[in-house]
Amino acid sequence: MSALQGLARAPAMVRSLHYESVAKMYSSAFFYEQGGAYETWQLAQTSARLRAAPHHALVDLGGGQGRFAQLLHARCALRADVLCVDPSEAMLREAEGRPGVRVRRQDAAGFAARADEAYDRVLLKEIVHHLGAAERRAMYADLHARLPPGGLVVTATRPHEPPYPFFEAASDVWRANQPEQQVLAEEQESAGFRVACDTATFPVAIELERWKKMVSDRFWSTFADFTPEELAAGVDEIEESYGGGEGGEVTFDEQLVFIVAEKA
Numbered sequence: 001m002s003a004l005q006g007l008a009r010a011p012a013m014v015r016s017l018h019y020e021s022v023a024k025m026y027s028s029a030f031f032y033e034q035g036g037a038y039e040t041w042q043l044a045q046t047s048a049r050l051r052a053a054p055h056h057a058l059v060d061l062g063g064g065q066g067r068f069a070q071l072l073h074a075r076c077a078l079r080a081d082v083l084c085v086d087p088s089e090a091m092l093r094e095a096e097g098r099p100g101v102r103v104r105r106q107d108a109a110g111f112a113a114r115a116d117e118a119y120d121r122v123l124l125k126e127i128v129h130h131l132g133a134a135e136r137r138a139m140y141a142d143l144h145a146r147l148p149p150g151g152l153v154v155t156a157t158r159p160h161e162p163p164y165p166f167f168e169a170a171s172d173v174w175r176a177n178q179p180e181q182q183v184l185a186e187e188q189e190s191a192g193f194r195v196a197c198d199t200a201t202f203p204v205a206i207e208l209e210r211w212k213k214m215v216s217d218r219f220w221s222t223f224a225d226f227t228p229e230e231l232a233a234g235v236d237e238i239e240e241s242y243g244g245g246e247g248g249e250v251t252f253d254e255q256l257v258f259i260v261a262e263k264a
Contacts, residue, residue, distance in 0.1 A: 066095025
């Protein structure tokens with residue numbers, strides 16, 4: 001089975017196994033390192049769209065290690081702890097004990113179907129590419145049913161066409177699993193939400209050697225199903241394609257796609 005076939009066929013397996021294996025090194029990757037300019041930008045962009053007031057109850061679905069839930073709790077001055085929901089036990093071990101965060105081990109669709117939690121705001125940050133279309137539609141319908149009027153779901157994702165310095169096979173895997181913005185918007189509209197979409201951009205310059213190390217460490221699930229030999233060849237392809245960059249860096253525009261769905 002190729003990496004493309006494995007990821008396209010088995011998103012549930014990928015999200016449950018991949019993040020168990022990378023939990024310890026996860027925060028060393030550029031996109032998840034703590035306290036840097038990118039994290040500060042991402043927090044500002046996300047909180048602006050959540051529009052969370054102190055009295056709101058917030059759920060971070062697929063919240064992983066709970067770092068972003070902790071930051072949102074402080075930034076929005078929330079009175080109640082943010083509920084960080086994730087299917088990975090290893091990721092949630094890193095989240096337990098964070099100020100302003102409580103945890104629950106469950107997948108996003110399973111949580112959305114529960115009737116025993118009340119919430120006003122839901123964040124799905126970088127997780128919808130792990131869900132199949134039917135799973136997403138059921139999840140959005142369940143969230144709509146359980147939110148109060150004025151409740152929001154903010155889906156933060158990335159473009160269907162990868163803007164990153166990948167090797168070709170990794171770009172193919174990305175496209176096979178990353179839903180297009182319009183597809184996600186239509187799914188949420190079908191669930192009954194009023195939907196607005198926009199994209200935020202952050203210019204990135206990163207050392208080529210660091211980028212290659214991140215890819216070798218399989219920092220995103222895009223790389224989860226490549227064999228060691230395929231991944232090594234992919235890293236060599238990155239070196240060949242981008243190794244001539246000025247100052248030993250690769251540059252690209254990071255793009256976060258925000259889909260804000262409001263219950264009337």
